[in-house]
Amino acid sequence: MTEDRLDATFASLADPTRRAILARLAQGEATVNELAEPFAMSLPAISRHLKVLERAGLISRGREAQWRPCRLEAGPLKDIAGWVEHYRRFWDASFDRMADYLKELQTPKGDPDDRKN
Amino acid sequence: MTEDRLDATFASLADPTRRAILARLAQGEATVNELAEPFAMSLPAISRHLKVLERAGLISRGREAQWRPCRLEAGPLKDIAGWVEHYRRFWDASFDRMADYLKELQTPKGDPDDRKN
DNA sequence: GTTGTACTTAACGGATATGTTAATTAACAA
DNA sequence: TTGTTAATTAACATATCCGTTAAGTACAAC
Numbered sequence: 001m002t003e004d005r006l007d008a009t010f011a012s013l014a015d016p017t018r019r020a021i022l023a024r025l026a027q028g029e030a031t032v033n034e035l036a037e038p039f040a041m042s043l044p045a046i047s048r049h050l051k052v053l054e055r056a057g058l059i060s061r062g063r064e065a066q067w068r069p070c071r072l073e074a075g076p077l078k079d080i081a082g083w084v085e086h087y088r089r090f091w092d093a094s095f096d097r098m099a100d101y102l103k104e105l106q107t108p109k110g111d112p113d114d115r116k117n
Numbered sequence: 118m119t120e121d122r123l124d125a126t127f128a129s130l131a132d133p134t135r136r137a138i139l140a141r142l143a144q145g146e147a148t149v150n151e152l153a154e155p156f157a158m159s160l161p162a163i164s165r166h167l168k169v170l171e172r173a174g175l176i177s178r179g180r181e182a183q184w185r186p187c188r189l190e191a192g193p194l195k196d197i198a199g200w201v202e203h204y205r206r207f208w209d210a211s212f213d214r215m216a217d218y219l220k221e222l223q224t225p226k227g228d229p230d231d232r233k234n
Numbered sequence: 235g236t237t238g239t240a241c242t243t244a245a246c247g248g249a250t251a252t253g254t255t256a257a258t259t260a261a262c263a264a
Numbered sequence: 265t266t267g268t269t270a271a272t273t274a275a276c277a278t279a280t281c282c283g284t285t286a287a288g289t290a291c292a293a294c
Contacts, residue, residue: 003133003136006130006133006136007131007132007133010127010128010130010131011127011128011131011281013123013127014124014127014128014131015124015281015282016120016123016124017282019120019123019200022204023203026203026204026207031240031241032240032241032242033239033240033241041282041283042283042284042285043240043241043242044241044242044243044283044284044285045282045283045284046241047241047242047243048242048281048282048283049282051242052281065240065290065291065292066239066240066241066290066291066292067240067241067291068240068241068242072204072207074204074207074208075208077201077204077207077208078208080197080201081198081201081202081205083136084194084197084198084201085198086140086143087139087143087189087191087194088198090143090189090191090194091191091192091194091195091198128251132251132252148270148271149270149271149272150269150270150271158253159253159254159255160270160271160272161253161254161255161271161272161273162252162253162254163271164271164272164273165251165252165253165272166252168272169251182260182261182262182270183260183261183262183269183270183271184261184270184271185270185271185272
């Protein structure tokens with residue numbers, strides 16, 4: 001997994017319309033018009049959002065007659081989950097003490113007697 | 118957790134410089150100059166990246182004399198982890214069959230006899 | 235063929251993002 | 265006061281994002 005792919009995935013997910021589209025696709029394939037229906041936004045705008053998602057690898061598109069059914073592709077989401085997992089210890093309560101400890105260990109200018117406990 | 122906060126968090130994480138800064142901060146507090154050191158980029162550019170991270174709640178900043186030590190704040194990362202977790206079933210192997218099943222269930226134009234198995 | 239439906243692309247506009255250099259603020263040190 | 269270091273802010277250039285409307289493409293139905 002490259003950094004560029006993380007860039008594209010995070011950037012795609014930064015838009016609420018695109019996240020809503022993914023949520024919709026989590027329930028099954030849908031056409032562009034079906035995906036556009038809930039939004040107060042022109043069809044071309046949705047089409048561009050879909051292109052962004054496709055470029056990020058978050059969806060794939062088939063062809064059935066004049067329809068382009070969209071489908072969720074979760075690979076990049078797995079990458080995101082893997083990335084964020086590295087930070088779990090910073091929000092898990094059981095690791096708070098360790099985080100504090102690590103921080104104290106290498107505070108460059110801190111007074112050593114400032115240490116809690 | 119609001120949608121806006123997810124927007125800001127994902128947008129912040131879409132930049133590789135900012136992700137690298139977070140990775141650095143995972144090892145402990147650091148000043149702006151320390152954070153800037155690995156990058157071929159001007160200090161004002163780093164300062165702006167830090168402002169983006171701060172606005173997203175991903176870091177906090179203290180004051181020690183003329184230094185502004187930066188510290189990782191993991192709350193928004195926890196939100197990200199929670200968000201992406203909803204999609205786990207789409208990449209977990211044990212759920213592939215279920216995803217297929219759901220897809221078949223509501224394919225609008227599919228031939229019912231197309232169903233696998 | 236013509237018409238209708240589904241969707242994309244083109245052209246445009248405004249807002250935001252990301253970098254630069256130069257100037258400024260703030261705190262310490264001589 | 266003067267100078268040094270740390271960091272931010274100002275001013276600017278460029279690029280990308282996100283929406284619009286209008287035009288174009290692809291397929292289906294008649």
